[in-house]
Amino acid sequence: MSQRFYAVLIVAVAALFFIWNSLFVVNEREQAVVLRFGQIQRVVTEPGLYVKLPFTFANADSVQMLPDRLLRSDIIDLEVQVSGGARYVVDAFMVYRIEDARKFRNGVQGGSLEVAEQRLLTRFNSAIRATYGQRSFDAALSAARAEMMVEIRDQVRPEAAALGISLEDIRISRTDLTSEVSENTYSRMAAERLTEAERLRAEGQVQARQIRATTEREASELVAGARRDAAVLQGEGQALRNATLAGVYGRNQEFFEFYRSMQAYQNALGTDGPSMVLSPNSDFFRYFKNDGIGGATSSVAGTAPAAPVQGAGEAATPAPAAPDAAPAAPNAAPAAAEPAPAGTPADAPAEAPAATPTPTQ
Structure with a gap:
């Protein structure tokens, strides 16, 4: 049992x-x-x-x-050189799967996945270097990056297909400058920014000078125009003043001569005036004689008239009783009469005060 x-x-x-x-x-x-x-x-x-x-x-x-699934292989810190000589540090990965197991077994010794992956990474590395080497410095950081990934994938796919592997996708996950290139790039960027700042500052100074010159020219034109207008207005006012005085003094020519003589006496015989030696019979003292317009009886040189000048705006003047009557002694003075400038001829009165003296009876 x-x-x-x-x-x-x-x-x-x-x-x-x-x-x-x-x-x-x-x-x-x-x-x-x-x-x-x-x-x-x-x-x-x-x-x-x-x-x-x-x-x-x-x-x-x-x-x-x-x-029988998607597999991934990565390349880390791969240093590549672009066409201009600059260097990048690149991280990339590829996604693939074993599509034909029979072909994979025959193409890879012992059907080892590690051997197949190493062969793919070697081809992947070469494709990245070749693609970056044909590009400029900034191509990998621009819109051409997608085109570069497609180009790398197309270069690796034949190698993968020979091993019975389907290469699904390739991606560049990082593209950085090396430390040396980064420092040079930052220095160049800083120099470019400083140059741009200097250019903008110079343009601003030029514009400021142009604006300042334009403003000064406009200010000068405004001042000159204002002075011109002021001179025109002053001349028109002076002409109107002279015309008014001429019309007023033209009404009584004898009174005007007497008024101007009184002004001359005030200027010549004042306390601060110069000393003069004149004959009492001089025409300058004609209004100190009996036949003057004021009827004064003094005949001594230096003797004040019967109605001496009291100030710059006052003058003693007689008022004739009738146009054909003899002049009488003055008994009144015009109120607030402003003297005319000395030296103006009797028949063409020059500057005189705006206020017209009016003789009184």
């Missing part, structure tokens, strides 16, 4: 061993390559439980599991 039990136990264990060695499971994230003595028998891409020949230990049938 014991021998039979052990025999049955051995058979059961052997059966379980053969069954376990003949079955394999493929999940949804994998694909299986079934090999028999190193040759590919079939590729299983659908998830499930599958059967193969046992004796895996003797290489009768073996199963290699390969990923």
